[in-house]
Amino acid sequence: MSALDRYHPPAPGAVRPFDFPPVETRPLEGGLPLRVARLPRLPVVATMLVIPAGEAVLDERHAGHAVLTATALEGGTLRRSGTDLAEALEGIGASLHASAGWDATTVSLTCLADRLEEAMALLAEVVLEPAFPEQEVARIREQQLARIKQREMDPGSLASDRAAELIYDAAAPYGRPAGGRVDSVSRFSTAHAAALAAERYKPMGGGLVVAGDVDVDEAAALARASFAGWQGGARDGRGISVEPRARHATVHVVDRPGAVQSEIRVGHPGTAMKHPDHHALSVMNTVLGGAFTSRLNLNLREKHGFTYGVRSRFSFRRDAGPFTVSAAVATDVTAAAVREIVAELTRMAAEGPTEEEVEAARDYIAGVFPLRLETTAQVAARIAEMIVYDLPDDHHARYRERIRAVSRADALAAARRHVRPDELTVVVVGAAAAIAGPLEELGIGPVTVHLRPG
Amino acid sequence: MSLHVPWERHTLPNGLRVVLSPDPSTAVVGVNLWYGVGSRNERPGRTGFAHLFEHMMFQGSEHVPKNRHFELVERAGGSLNATTWFDRTNYFETLPSHHLELALYLESDRMGWMLPALTQDKLDNQRDVVKNEKRQRCDNQPYGDWDERVQAMVYPSSHPYHHTVIGSMADLDAATLGDVAEFFRTYYVPNNAVLSVAGDFAPERALDAVARWFGDIPAGAAIPPLPGQPDLAPRIGATVRDRVRADVPLPRVIVACRVPTVLDPGFHAVEVAGALLGSGRASRLYRTLVRERRVAKDVIAYVFPLVTGASMLLVWATGYPGADPAALEGALVEQLEALATVGEEEVARAVALTDTRFVRTLEQVAERADLLSMFTLLFDDPDRLNREMDRIRAVTPADVHAVAERWLGPDNRAVLAYEPAA
Numbered sequence: 001m002s003a004l005d006r007y008h009p010p011a012p013g014a015v016r017p018f019d020f021p022p023v024e025t026r027p028l029e030g031g032l033p034l035r036v037a038r039l040p041r042l043p044v045v046a047t048m049l050v051i052p053a054g055e056a057v058l059d060e061r062h063a064g065h066a067v068l069t070a071t072a073l074e075g076g077t078l079r080r081s082g083t084d085l086a087e088a089l090e091g092i093g094a095s096l097h098a099s100a101g102w103d104a105t106t107v108s109l110t111c112l113a114d115r116l117e118e119a120m121a122l123l124a125e126v127v128l129e130p131a132f133p134e135q136e137v138a139r140i141r142e143q144q145l146a147r148i149k150q151r152e153m154d155p156g157s158l159a160s161d162r163a164a165e166l167i168y169d170a171a172a173p174y175g176r177p178a179g180g181r182v183d184s185v186s187r188f189s190t191a192h193a194a195a196l197a198a199e200r201y202k203p204m205g206g207g208l209v210v211a212g213d214v215d216v217d218e219a220a221a222l223a224r225a226s227f228a229g230w231q232g233g234a235r236d237g238r239g240i241s242v243e244p245r246a247r248h249a250t251v252h253v254v255d256r257p258g259a260v261q262s263e264i265r266v267g268h269p270g271t272a273m274k275h276p277d278h279h280a281l282s283v284m285n286t287v288l289g290g291a292f293t294s295r296l297n298l299n300l301r302e303k304h305g306f307t308y309g310v311r312s313r314f315s316f317r318r319d320a321g322p323f324t325v326s327a328a329v330a331t332d333v334t335a336a337a338v339r340e341i342v343a344e345l346t347r348m349a350a351e352g353p354t355e356e357e358v359e360a361a362r363d364y365i366a367g368v369f370p371l372r373l374e375t376t377a378q379v380a381a382r383i384a385e386m387i388v389y390d391l392p393d394d395h396h397a398r399y400r401e402r403i404r405a406v407s408r409a410d411a412l413a414a415a416r417r418h419v420r421p422d423e424l425t426v427v428v429v430g431a432a433a434a435i436a437g438p439l440e441e442l443g444i445g446p447v448t449v450h451l452r453p454g
Numbered sequence: 455m456s457l458h459v460p461w462e463r464h465t466l467p468n469g470l471r472v473v474l475s476p477d478p479s480t481a482v483v484g485v486n487l488w489y490g491v492g493s494r495n496e497r498p499g500r501t502g503f504a505h506l507f508e509h510m511m512f513q514g515s516e517h518v519p520k521n522r523h524f525e526l527v528e529r530a531g532g533s534l535n536a537t538t539w540f541d542r543t544n545y546f547e548t549l550p551s552h553h554l555e556l557a558l559y560l561e562s563d564r565m566g567w568m569l570p571a572l573t574q575d576k577l578d579n580q581r582d583v584v585k586n587e588k589r590q591r592c593d594n595q596p597y598g599d600w601d602e603r604v605q606a607m608v609y610p611s612s613h614p615y616h617h618t619v620i621g622s623m624a625d626l627d628a629a630t631l632g633d634v635a636e637f638f639r640t641y642y643v644p645n646n647a648v649l650s651v652a653g654d655f656a657p658e659r660a661l662d663a664v665a666r667w668f669g670d671i672p673a674g675a676a677i678p679p680l681p682g683q684p685d686l687a688p689r690i691g692a693t694v695r696d697r698v699r700a701d702v703p704l705p706r707v708i709v710a711c712r713v714p715t716v717l718d719p720g721f722h723a724v725e726v727a728g729a730l731l732g733s734g735r736a737s738r739l740y741r742t743l744v745r746e747r748r749v750a751k752d753v754i755a756y757v758f759p760l761v762t763g764a765s766m767l768l769v770w771a772t773g774y775p776g777a778d779p780a781a782l783e784g785a786l787v788e789q790l791e792a793l794a795t796v797g798e799e800e801v802a803r804a805v806a807l808t809d810t811r812f813v814r815t816l817e818q819v820a821e822r823a824d825l826l827s828m829f830t831l832l833f834d835d836p837d838r839l840n841r842e843m844d845r846i847r848a849v850t851p852a853d854v855h856a857v858a859e860r861w862l863g864p865d866n867r868a869v870l871a872y873e874p875a876a
Contacts, residue, residue: 018550042817298521366531
């Protein structure tokens with residue numbers, strides 16, 4: 001046997017082709033589009049109903065109400081109580097989960113393939129005939145108020161919530177917590193839930209996604225039987241503000257006296273999902289802070305040991321969600337960590353990534369694509385995204401090709417346009433007595449110290 | 455429904471157990487290694503070391519410089535990680551299937567040639583990273599010390615599960631390069647590991663590649679016995695309590711009980727009991743405490759699947775502002791005791807939900823590989839993967855009644871209560 005060369009990684013084998021699974025579309029009468037991906041690998045089916053009822057278009061007084069209404073769907077239907085509903089679902093091994101995000105409400109359901117008929121009927125019953133009983137609505141309201149209290153005392157959640165608030169102008173919905181604030185949540189009642197569902201739980205602008213061991217005709221027949229007569233609606237109107245709070249760099253410390261760690265968030269408004277720079281930004285951000293071997297992580301974690309991990313992220317939404325760098329660092333290195341983060345952002349905005357970094361990032365993004373499409377629920381979620389963000393039919397099918405086409409010049413242009421070191425909002429939740437002075441000395445911008453809530 | 459996940463098992467001359475589970479319906483492959491070492495093997499004064507060691511395994515090996523391991527896997531479009539637990543440490547990669555051999559190369563290099571790349575700088579760097587992990591997960595987190603407090607009550611100070619996986623800051627500070635080398639030579643040997651591969655590959659060629667990359671690694675000595683006193687009375691012997699006033703937002707009560715280990719045939723009934731208590735919205739805790747009586751904001755039931763002496767079943771309830779911890783404890787205990795009368799239909803529902811979740815778990819090659827490693831390391835039987843659900847389905851209401859009577863009573867409870875500091 002010849003000696004093994006351990007200094008060089010082995011050559012890869014023959015590439016196994018992978019394509020995004022074909023999606024068949026069937027319009028149902030009433031206007032609910034059906035999209036089906038047949039995945040016969042295991043006898044499971046994931047179903048997602050996308051409803052055009054997101055948080056972003058609600059006014060401040062109703063902040064959180066789309067989230068609360070979706071959650072309150074578990075309270076039961078006109079035909080059965082919440083407990084009866086849970087028993088009916090779980091008796092056939094099905095799980096139902098309803099949630100609202102900024103841009104849509106999603107009701108997802110997974111079950112074994114041979115229980116799809118019963119499960120689909122229950123899914124439709126939950127959405128088309130919700131009862132919102134007073135007692136259940138009251139419970140969900142109280143739970144949400146308790147959750148708000150928890151978020152205020154959890155340093156990471158507090159940092160994320162305050163960062164959003166300090167990044168965006170007061171009129172921008174993305175500046176508030178998606179689950180609402182104490183006053184708007186306290187206002188939530190059965191009447192609010194019923195009104196929101198009556199107005200916005202409509203098929204137009206939404207869609208039903210089915211991925212798994214089922215063929216399109218069977219899925220269409222089941223969907224027709226369950227959703228017959230459901231009609232109306234329209235996409236959410238848009239035109240929300242995504243203005244920043246300031247056009248210059250600011251530093252905010254939210255005081256947690258004695259904290260052993262600081263939660264850092266650094267960012268500014270980012271871009272919308274459908275921005276033409278989307279793919280170039282994904283490549284650039286992978287180099288910056290989107291992978292383990294990103295510049296930020298190798299610097300703050302592997303070189304300096306400041307943190308367990310640091311990430312940068314563009315929250316792509318229908319409108320410009322935030323671009324944020326997040327890390328939790330030891331108290332005594334807080335200013336040094338912020339300095340390194342700002343330095344990496346400045347370097348990226350000035351020079352962009354190197355040719356080699358762009359190549360590595362393209363390979364990474366294209367390569368992990370099939371890893372994130374292993375399960376029926378993952379495939380269903382990707383198809384649902386196409387509905388939520390109104391993406392072209394070939395978005396996923398041509399995703400890797402578009403990533404591979406990103407050049408260093410594209411990534412540099414994206415970095416220059418979308419990373420703005422002079423407009424950063426720096427938010428640090430930590431021990432102000434220990435960190436405010438050193439942060440001031442960095443000279444990034446004026447430092448404001450805030451009391452912690454409560 | 456019966457499962458037929460294919461598998462074949464081999465053992466290399468150096469003792470490495472290899473499980474191969476091909477699945478041509480996917481384009482990815484999962485590689486998973488279970489080493490039979492975890493926090494239970496740590497000696498006094500070195501708590502947290504197994505996990506710190508796990509970090510050191512990513513710092514390069516003789517033929518792979520620092521950061522190169524991550525760079526190669528990410529460049530190949532792979533994901534990777536590792537976790538440390540009481541009884542084992544696992545390392546795993548998922549990759550587009552044509553990069554299978556890359557994972558074998560990297561895993562073999564650190565199994566065989568980790569020590570030549572070890573430096574004090576790397577240890578100091580990862581010690582800082584791990585201390586920040588502890589701060590982020592525990593010290594800077596409301597309720598972040600719950601597991602430390604619960605384990606200290608459920609397991610006596612002489613038992614290997616008395617301390618947490620993350621360990622103490624002082625012990626992390628005390629760790630030396632010598633400790634790393636000794637731990638490596640003692641536990642990171644092929645005869646203490648299972649390598650599983652699941653997904654798109656040809657078994658014969660994969661086995662060749664495994665033999666090529668791992669075959670030269672010498673077998674190690676037999677694994678030394680656990681430190682401390684692993685034997686344990688089946689029950690705690692009383693209701694023991696720990697009451698904490700802390701910087702937490704809401705009152706929370708955790709009740710933990712010693713239950714049979716995963717190696718015990720009675721463990722499946724414990725799992726079903728856990729599902730009846732906390733799985734889904736028709737479960738006992740959610741239905742009564744959250745929905746009907748509205749005494750809890752959230753509830754959890756969880757079974758720690760452990761090997762040494764006793765596993766742990768735990769339930770917790772988070773109250774609304776101002777809630778009385780004694781009332782939360784009473785409500786939790788009432789539900790533990792009520793399992794003694796659970797009926798056929800309710801058991802069937804818990805089993806149905808578990809069934810679907812198990813099949814969904816198998817959608818991911820990484821999960822398949824991890825389960826195969828587990829069943830092989832713990833039971834020397836990869837086929838338990840295919841029969842696991844049959845065992846769960848065989849659990850009867852009488853089995854669950856027995857769990858409640860034997861293991862969930864007042865002579866076997868540790869109660870941890872958090873109250874917000876004023």
